[in-house]
Amino acid sequence: MNVFRFAGDMTHLFSVLVLLLKIYATKSCSGISLKTQELYALVFLTRYLDLLTDFISLYNTVMKLVFISSSLAIVWCMRAHPVVRRTYDKDQDTFRHYTLVAGSLVLALLFHDRFTIREVCWAFSIYLEAVAILPQLVLLQRSRNVDNLTGQYVFFLGNSSVCFYERELLSCKPVAHCTDLHERAYRAFYILNWIYRYFTEQHFSRWIPWIAGLVQTGLYADFFYYYYLSWKNNVKLQLPA
Template sequence: MRAQQRLIHAVSIWVRRQPPKVKAFLAVVSGMAALVLLRFIVHDHDNLFVAAEAVHSIGISVLIYKLTREKTCAGLSLKSQELTAIFLAVRLYCSFVMEYDIHTLLDMATLATTLWVIYMIRFKLKSSYMEEKDNFALYYVLVPCAVLALFIHPSTSHNLVNRIFWAFCVYLEAISVLPQLRVMQNTKIVEPFTAHYVFALGVARFLSCAHWVLQVLDSRGHLLVALGYGLWPSMVLISEIVQTFILADFCYYYIKSVFGGQLVLRLPSGVV
């Protein structure tokens, strides 16, 4: 085990010493290798989306445990939870009026738990909420997503307003974790349950992104055509990729911390 830890430590030091372009190249190569592996292991790629939902549920369960048993919301971003509630509510509306399916029920359950988390942070555990650290202005996220949705949205036969809402929730989901990353950037030290939750989000995002990418590859690009014309199909795929890479750096330090036997995650300057 110590030899394994020394190897991981040596690799992490080597990676940290590389210039940003090399780090980006290594991240892309690692992502592509993981996609190739998943393509051979998982025959039905729809299972990746189910797995993403399952991992997200595990992350929320960890969050619920932290709030109910630890009686603290320290390190959590209320603003990220509020953004999550907004895009889930909009997506639920779109699901009801456009394409009601099993994912609608999953979103209802996720929205319910997210609203409970918001209630706990705002009222029950307000004394432990790090409001001064949770200083990401929401209009930096909401306004660009709304403007982008006005110009780039699905080209289906549905009502225009519903199509704009659909695009808005896709864009907002992609960057809803930014306030949480800002809190961790401000504190530099992330306690275990918060780290587990954010890592679960990162894994769920990667599995969801892998689902879309592999579906596009298997359909030889026909899936993008089925989503409509113009920039919208590409923006859906780009949004999935952005979600993954936003959390990639944090996930790297999380894995490094776990293998190093550290219970508390310490982030170096410039991370997230």
């Protein structure tokens, strides 16, 4: 494990804790997109199929279980919690997220490393994760005024790559040029991680997560700009309509 992967893990974990703090402390999910949370839950469930068959390390297993359980817990709170669910703004959260699922599935069937269930599911999770934040960004743009905890959640989520595992993680097979089978890159750290691995591992190349990561980061660019302005001017975060 290198420092960039660990930093990404911790940043993503912190973003989840911020969101859970908002929900449980305020008993409100206002400003949070249920559709984005459902997409992330689907991302983790389809990516971590190897939990049923392989053991890589205790850290690896614990982090996978944390990401899956926390995503499902957030979805449950927004759908079933007697108080929290009343604060969900369904009228604003209208992005047709099933189109993202369908598009990601088509891409996974067309572009993958090998045509197996696990490889296709892995590719599907990478493509879907790249666009899973879209319903959340659209919701924030519609509501315009963003409370501090919601803004911090999206900021830290954007600085972590809600994870994409590389091919070796799912295949769990020895690969000559792979020195860490559970290497993970994250949005704010994936460029550093790629540079590090490019110079330390022979023939390191992962075009699917690279392209998806670039798309994912591009989607956050506008939010990061306005987040920076709000921080610089010490004012509440507001997004343009």
